[in-house]
Amino acid sequence: MREPIVGHLDPFFFEVNQQIARLLRLCFGTANEFTMVISGTGSAGMETAVANFVEPGAKVGIFANGYFSDRLTEMATRHGAQVVRFEKPWGRIYTDAEAREFILRERPAVVAFVQAETSTGAYQPGHAIGAAAREVGAVTIMDCVTSLGGMPVLVDEAGIDVAYSGTQKALGCPPGLAPITVSPRGVEWLRARQTKPVSWYLDLKLLLDYYESAHRYHHTAPISMFYALREALAVIEEEGLEARWERHRRNHELFVEGLRGLGMEMLVAEGERLWTLNTPRVPEGVNDLEVRKHLMAAHGIEIAGGLGPLAGQVFRIGTMGYGSTEENVRLLLAALKEAMGR
Amino acid sequence: MREPIVGHLDPFFFEVNQQIARLLRLCFGTANEFTMVISGTGSAGMETAVANFVEPGAKVGIFANGYFSDRLTEMATRHGAQVVRFEKPWGRIYTDAEAREFILRERPAVVAFVQAETSTGAYQPGHAIGAAAREVGAVTIMDCVTSLGGMPVLVDEAGIDVAYSGTQKALGCPPGLAPITVSPRGVEWLRARQTKPVSWYLDLKLLLDYYESAHRYHHTAPISMFYALREALAVIEEEGLEARWERHRRNHELFVEGLRGLGMEMLVAEGERLWTLNTPRVPEGVNDLEVRKHLMAAHGIEIAGGLGPLAGQVFRIGTMGYGSTEENVRLLLAALKEAMGR
Numbered sequence: 001m002r003e004p005i006v007g008h009l010d011p012f013f014f015e016v017n018q019q020i021a022r023l024l025r026l027c028f029g030t031a032n033e034f035t036m037v038i039s040g041t042g043s044a045g046m047e048t049a050v051a052n053f054v055e056p057g058a059k060v061g062i063f064a065n066g067y068f069s070d071r072l073t074e075m076a077t078r079h080g081a082q083v084v085r086f087e088k089p090w091g092r093i094y095t096d097a098e099a100r101e102f103i104l105r106e107r108p109a110v111v112a113f114v115q116a117e118t119s120t121g122a123y124q125p126g127h128a129i130g131a132a133a134r135e136v137g138a139v140t141i142m143d144c145v146t147s148l149g150g151m152p153v154l155v156d157e158a159g160i161d162v163a164y165s166g167t168q169k170a171l172g173c174p175p176g177l178a179p180i181t182v183s184p185r186g187v188e189w190l191r192a193r194q195t196k197p198v199s200w201y202l203d204l205k206l207l208l209d210y211y212e213s214a215h216r217y218h219h220t221a222p223i224s225m226f227y228a229l230r231e232a233l234a235v236i237e238e239e240g241l242e243a244r245w246e247r248h249r250r251n252h253e254l255f256v257e258g259l260r261g262l263g264m265e266m267l268v269a270e271g272e273r274l275w276t277l278n279t280p281r282v283p284e285g286v287n288d289l290e291v292r293k294h295l296m297a298a299h300g301i302e303i304a305g306g307l308g309p310l311a312g313q314v315f316r317i318g319t320m321g322y323g324s325t326e327e328n329v330r331l332l333l334a335a336l337k338e339a340m341g342r
Numbered sequence: 343m344r345e346p347i348v349g350h351l352d353p354f355f356f357e358v359n360q361q362i363a364r365l366l367r368l369c370f371g372t373a374n375e376f377t378m379v380i381s382g383t384g385s386a387g388m389e390t391a392v393a394n395f396v397e398p399g400a401k402v403g404i405f406a407n408g409y410f411s412d413r414l415t416e417m418a419t420r421h422g423a424q425v426v427r428f429e430k431p432w433g434r435i436y437t438d439a440e441a442r443e444f445i446l447r448e449r450p451a452v453v454a455f456v457q458a459e460t461s462t463g464a465y466q467p468g469h470a471i472g473a474a475a476r477e478v479g480a481v482t483i484m485d486c487v488t489s490l491g492g493m494p495v496l497v498d499e500a501g502i503d504v505a506y507s508g509t510q511k512a513l514g515c516p517p518g519l520a521p522i523t524v525s526p527r528g529v530e531w532l533r534a535r536q537t538k539p540v541s542w543y544l545d546l547k548l549l550l551d552y553y554e555s556a557h558r559y560h561h562t563a564p565i566s567m568f569y570a571l572r573e574a575l576a577v578i579e580e581e582g583l584e585a586r587w588e589r590h591r592r593n594h595e596l597f598v599e600g601l602r603g604l605g606m607e608m609l610v611a612e613g614e615r616l617w618t619l620n621t622p623r624v625p626e627g628v629n630d631l632e633v634r635k636h637l638m639a640a641h642g643i644e645i646a647g648g649l650g651p652l653a654g655q656v657f658r659i660g661t662m663g664y665g666s667t668e669e670n671v672r673l674l675l676a677a678l679k680e681a682m683g684r
Contacts, residue, residue: 001343001566005516007644039518040382040543043561047543075542168562174347176381176518176564198540200417201382201389217649219385220510222518222567224343302349307559 023233042166045178056080061108067119096128116147121279130159161186172321173232276320365575384508387520398422403450409461438470458489463621472501503528514663515574
C-alpha cells in the first residue's frame with residue numbers, strides 16, 4: 001500500500017488490475033474473462049450482484065439459512081424483487097435434491113445463496129444449485145466472502161454466474177475491495193438488460209468500460225488497495241492455492257479435534273463445515289461474553305459471538321489466511337480451555 | 343496505512359472515526375454532528391447523497407455547468423427523480439439572482455450543485471443556492487470533491503444540507519473514502535423519510551447505527567484507509583486550515599500569472615476560479631495531447647485534458663494538497679513553456 005499512487009487512468013494501474021484479475025480467476029476457479037474488483041468492501045460486492053442482476057419485479061429465489069442470506073433478501077427487496085425464500089435453521093445446508101426441487105418448483109429469474117455463511121460456519125458447495133438454476137434459465141449469485149482463498153470455491157465447476165467476495169477474510173488482505181466474477185452467460189444477460197441499474201457507482205457495464213479496452217473514466221479507484229490485493233494474491237500463488245486449502249483444512253480439523261477434547265460440540269455437521277470459520281456451541285454453564293472478553297484481555301485474541309438466533313449459542317472463531325497455523329490453533333485451544341475454566 | 347488492522351467493531355476503530363469526524367467538520371466548515379465517511383471513493387459520496395435524499399418521483403433542480411452536474415443528473419434520474427436543469431456553458435457559474443430565480447420558479451424538493459467543478463475549474467460558493475433552497479424547503483446537495491481541504495467550503499455559512507467529497511484531492515490522501523456531512527435539518531428529513539433507499543450499502547440511517555452509539559454491525563469498513571485519512575487530516579490541522587487555503591490561493595495566483603506570461607488565457611473568469619484546479623485554454627496551434635505526453639515523458643508531470651465539450655480546448659492542471667508549492671508551480675511553468683515551444 002506504500003507504493004506511489006498513480007492516476008486512475010495510468011497504464012500501470014490497468015496492468016496491476018490485469019494481474020489481480022488473473023490471480024482472482026485462480027482463486028474463484030474460473031476462466032471468466034469478466035473478473036474484477038468493486039471499489040467498496042464485501043457488502044458492496046453483494047450489492048453489485050443484486051443491483052445488476054435483479055430487475056424490479058424479478059422473482060428471486062433465496063436459500064435462507066443465515067445472516068447473509070437475510071441481507072441478500074433485504075437488498076433484493078429494496079431492488080424491487082419478488083423474493084421467495086427456502087428457509088432452513090441456521091447452520092444447516094441444503095441437499096442436492098432439496099435445492100433442485102425448490103428451484104424447479106419456483107422457477108425464479110435469479111437464484112442466490114451463500115457458499116460460506118460467516119454467521120453459522122456452514123459450507124454449501126453450490127453445484128446442485130448452479131445446475132438446477134441453469135435448467136430453469138436462472139442467473140445464480142453466490143456469496144463466497146469467507147471461502148475465497150481458503151477453500152474450494154469452484155465457480156465454473158459449480159456453474160455459478162455471479163460470485164463475489166471481500167478481501168479481508170481468507171485472502172489475507174486489508175478490507176476495502178470486493179472481488180467479483182461473472183460468467184459469459186451472466187455477461188450476455190447483462191448486455192441484454194433493458195433497464196439501467198439504480199446504482200451508477202456499482203453499474204458493471206460502466207465498470208467494464210473503465211477497466212477493459214475503452215478505459216472510459218468512471219470513478220477514481222482506491223489504488224493503494226489494489227496494490228495490497230495484488231500482493232495478497234501473489235502470496236497465495238506462491239503458497240499454491242491447493243496447498244493453501246489443505247493448510248486451512250488441516251488446521252480446521254486440528255481445531256475441531258481440540259474443541260471436542262474440551263467437551264465442545266460443533267453447530268455444523270461434519271463435512272458441511274467451513275475450514276475458515278468454526279462455530280462450536282457455547283457449553284452449558286459457560287458465559288459466552290465473559291469468555292470472549294477474557295480472551296481479548298488476557299491473550300489479545302478476538303473471537304466473535306453468535307448473530308441473530310445464535311446469539312449466546314455459539315462462538316465464531318476464524319482460522320483463515322495467514323492466521324491459519326498449527327501454532328495459532330494450539331494457542332487458541334489453550335486460551336479457550338483457561339477462559340472456560342476447564 | 344501500515345498500522346495493524348483492528349476489527350470493524352473495535353473501540354479503537356470508533357475512536358479513530360471520531361477523530362476523523364472532528365477534523366472533517368473543520369474542513370467542511372460545519373458543526374454538523376452527522377459527519378462521517380462512506381466506504382467508497384468520491385463518486386460513492388455522490389451516490390450516497392442522491393440515494394438517501396432523492397425519493398422516486400421527487401423534483402430535483404440541478405445547476406448544470408459541467409461533467410459532475412451531468413453525473414448528478416444521471417444518478418438522480420436512475421433514482422426516479424424528475425430532474426429540472428439550469429444549463430450554463432461549462433466554466434461559467436451562477437449569479438445569486440439567477441440561482442434564486444431558478445429555485446423559486448421550480449420549487450424543487452432537492453437542489454444539487456457542484457461547488458468545485460473538476461471538469462471546468464469553476465467555483466460556485468453556494469450561499470445563494472443554499473439560502474433560496476431553504477426558502478422553498480428544499481434539501482441542498484453540494485459536491486465539494488475538489489474544494490475540501492484546499493479552499494473555503496463553508497457548509498454551515500452557505501446553508502448546505504448535504505455535502506460530500508473524496509479524499510484524494512486537496513485532502514492529500516489516497517483515494518478510497520468519501521467524506522460526507524449532513525445538517526440537522528437533513529437528518530430530520532432523513533428520519534422522516536418513509537421509503538428505504540434502494541441502496542443498502544449506502545443507507546445513511548444504517549451507517550449512523552453503525553458509527554454512532556449503537557455500533558450495530560453494517561459492513562466491514564476499510565480500516566487502513568481510515569488510518570490514512572486521519573493522518574492526512576492531522577497534517578491539515580497542523581498546517582492550519584486557513585493557512586492551507588492561503589497557500590492554495592497564492593500558488594494558484596502565481597500559476598495563473600505565469601500562464602498569462604506564456605500567452606495562455608483562463609477558461610474561467612477571475613474570482614470564479616478554483617485554487618486547486620486550473621483550466622488554461624489550449625493556445626491556437628498547440629496540440630493538447632502532445633503537450634501532455636511530453637510533460638509526462640520528459641518530466642513525469644501528469645496534467646489532464648478537457649472533458650466533454652472542453653476536450654482539446656483546455657488543460658486541467660491540479661495545484662492541490664502537498665502538490666501546491668511555489669517550487670512545483672515554477673517547475674510546471676518551465677516545463678509547459680518548453681512543451682509548447684514558447
